[in-house]
Amino acid sequence: MNLHSMTTLNVHRQHAVPRPGVSSQALSSGAFRQRNSSLSALQQRQSSSCSRFLLSSLATAQPIYKTTLKQHGQSRVSVQAATVEQVTAAPPEQEAADGAPPFSWTSRWWPALALDDLDPKRPTHVDLLGKSLVVFGDTKGNWHCLEDRCPHRLAPLSEGRMEGDNLMCSYHGWQFNSQGKCTSIPQIDDPKAHATACNSPRSCAASYPTKKHAGLLWIWPESSPEAKLTSASAEHQPPDLPHVESPTRSAWYIREVPIRYDMLLENVMDPSHVPFTHHGIQGNRNKIINGAYHLVGEMSPAGYSMARHNVDANGKETPPIGHINFLSPYRALYNFGPMMVEFWAVPTKPGHSKIMASFPLGVSAARLQAMGVPAPLRLLIGITSKLKKAVPAIDHLERNAVIDGDTYMLHVAERDLYGPQMKGRWQQEYYMPANADTGVVAWRQWFQRFGQQEPTSQLPAPPLLPREQVLDRFNQHTKHCVHCTSALTAIDRTLVAAAALCFVAVCTAVSNAIVIACGNAGVAGVTAVSMSAAVPEMAKAAFQPWVVGPLLLALTMVALYVGLQKVRARFIYTDYVHALRD
Template sequence: MTTEASLEGDRRNTREKEELFQWAKQWYPVAVVDFLDPSRPHALQLLGKDIVLWRDGSGKWRCFEDFCPHRLAPLSEGRVESDGTLMCAYHAWRFNSEGSCVSIPQSKDKQTEAKHLSNQKSCAVVYPTQECQGLLWVWAEAGTQAQLESQQRTPRIIPELRDNSDRAVQLFWNVRDLPYGWDFFMENVSDPAHVPVSHHGLVGNRYQDAKYYDMIKVREISTQEGFSFEIIPTAANIEQAVHDFQPPCHMRIVSTSKDGSKLILALYATPTRPGWCRHIGCQVLVKNEAGKIPKGLGIFGLPMPIWLGHVLASLFLHQDLVFLHYQEKILGKQRNDKWLKAVYTPNPQDKMVIAFRQWLEQRAGGSIAWDSRSSSELPAKELDKQKLFDVWTTHTQNCKVCQDALKNINRLTVFAYGAAIACFCLGVILDARSLAIKVALTTLEQTNASFLTVIPPAVVWWAFAGAFLFATGGYLLKKLSRLFYVYEFEHARND
């Protein structure tokens, strides 16, 4: 019996190795629903395909390929109409939630229009979508068969939010387009050794916390289910720390404290186009039996407005970004098909990184299966640090929460500078007025002396102090608003 079970296990492993991972037949998280503006369409890429997200009249988010069947104008430059249709703003063709064209205003008459609308070529290309745990998921294949296949699989959700909702506390979602590939993102989060070094000052100390540990395989490599590793030894207050890769896009990092509480980092990365990926992530804090909640990750576990968490995320993400962007370009320049031949990994801390690269090479075709109509070439290395560390394009312009916060900060900045000018002018007027009164009440013989020795009243000093405080506040708000556009980082200056 044992021999038969062993043989069956070997046969299953052989079948899995022969079956390559199907990149297009998967659910991918593409956006946080609460961060999307429902009044307009949103352009995005998925596996090299140009797609557009929009919300229909029933309140459901839809995904079309981003071109109008008429003359291939981008639907993302169109409009979401009050009747719940998506209009191409080039010739006003309109599409319903199923992708069917419902209006061609240039038609000769209703009969002709109906004939044109019944033609399958007038339809938009539709991808299956669903909302789950606050994320918008898109199935990466279109068509009738894709609709059926997508219903047979569930997205890589966070089970604690589904099963232990009374004990699980989810912190805010973060989303960011990153200028390096999906594989380098997954490689990076498979590597705990970099954390205290790369994130020195935020999470750990590069001089004190870069220590030896081993990574023990918890779950064997599987084409569909990925693999997981446990870190040994862990920190003194941690009972167990497990990294769990769930293809195509999810890395779960679960740290279980000795008191039974858990910190879960749910990290998603969606391959958008070569050299880029979209990261979506959050922290989940799971209380222990006594109701005690664990600490979050550094400052990001503190209570704060969502927009502030998004702004501060640059402090963390950009510390890795500068490495991963250039790493990818260096590897691409070497044109080495075998990752292991290009690197030197003598320590056990790299076991999970190696396992990930083995999964990609042996189980998933060696690279992402980009859309055949798109280029698979990597973009050039970005030498302009302001462009490399851009925040506006990679986040703010796509996040309704941050756009609203930025508008409010800009209003406060104008108010602060205006109030500073008003206070300063008021101080000058009050000072001049008090001086004039003093002079008027002084005898002619004392005029010159009084003019030089008059001390402004307290209200004048309060006005000038107010001007200084408002001006300082305006300056700080201006500095804060810059973080919505760019945040440059240099490790050489991170002491």
């Protein structure tokens, strides 16, 4: 039996459901250790040379992970190779007894909204960690966050309006300042009674700290008196993001999808799905380059790192060519040389999450030249990058197509995994014999050890949604994005102008044809008699420049109208059918 066969056998056994009469504890302790001890001896004899090579290769990746851990306050780093079966091997009692401190989901800054998308003239609703919140700005350019619920009759404050620096509830006109204190109750005329009511804690709306950073509005989802002090401390600040703030990066792309937080990150940490799910957009299913993935360093509440190795024709693994890092609780960082891409997953409400991303716009001309890219193609790449920077909606349409590729599949799979039959038991329901699944298993292990108390995962997800709702680009992204909303408005105005111009051009062509035909027939004026005499000349008049020109303009407007309608649909809804993508 070779090493691959043993690996498959080991994973298959781990995913098996315990036999009747055998407790899961006994299986995970006695039987588990006995089985692994015998397999371990065989593996050591059959793969010693390969293991030495892997460990030496992984050692080269240690500095990258060491830097990552230091950013999260960790000091101890070890380097080890981990296969899929080793990651899943930890028995439940080890998971519970590893001494890890409880992971706090609320005592930290969370990215919530792009600053570009906020309108200071109106409040904005936002869901975060199961909390319903409202964000509004003041006349000084600051942004504030309150619970999206008026303490009077529970109406959503996000349906309100701005009155100076105060947020007014549109139900009965109560007003609240940036700290959530009630400043006006129009229904009370007596000054003393009004002051008493406004000073009552029951008239206040819960407030949450906010912060502007890296083009985003961040929210600290705790409203306790200590939250303001804790959120301002140096050790609790959002991460430094110099690469995201670079002028060569795209504008923030944010889309809320009907997928749980853990399912979304499971997908992001799985690079092997890309050439199949995103064929023709970010990969090619016919050109697969399999590699090997191994964990680097120790998994901790701060996250973990995974190295990618290529494998040559002899089965030898190269040194790491890149790393995929999970920086808890929301960042997935793909770091492959000059290409650094961030995908963020933010839990919003049960069964829903936001995916947030910023992408490098192209590669420098010098690097493209060094890669042997022809000059015309380098020029095209440069123009495309500048166009995406100038018109972010172009880049967002491309991102929408990527998200559509796997959203519906994840939505359906999630309802199965967390349905009444499977109950989230991924170890039993997933069959993952390949090393390519290392990222999935590593993420699931991290979430099992540190993330079980994630707030939106504690409640059942909504039922299966229709396909049109799952892939609804407009409500998930377009209407919240200032760039795409502006582009859609411009398209709608252009459609109206194109239709009007087409009508005018057709009328002009017909009028000119009649005038020319009447002139050729030798009749003056347009009457019933003159028209009957001019009919034979109409065919000749149709080829005159004064007729052909307006007709060509009308045809151009028709083509523009049809083309813009197709582009417009890409902002609203576009079905993604994998069977038709060749």
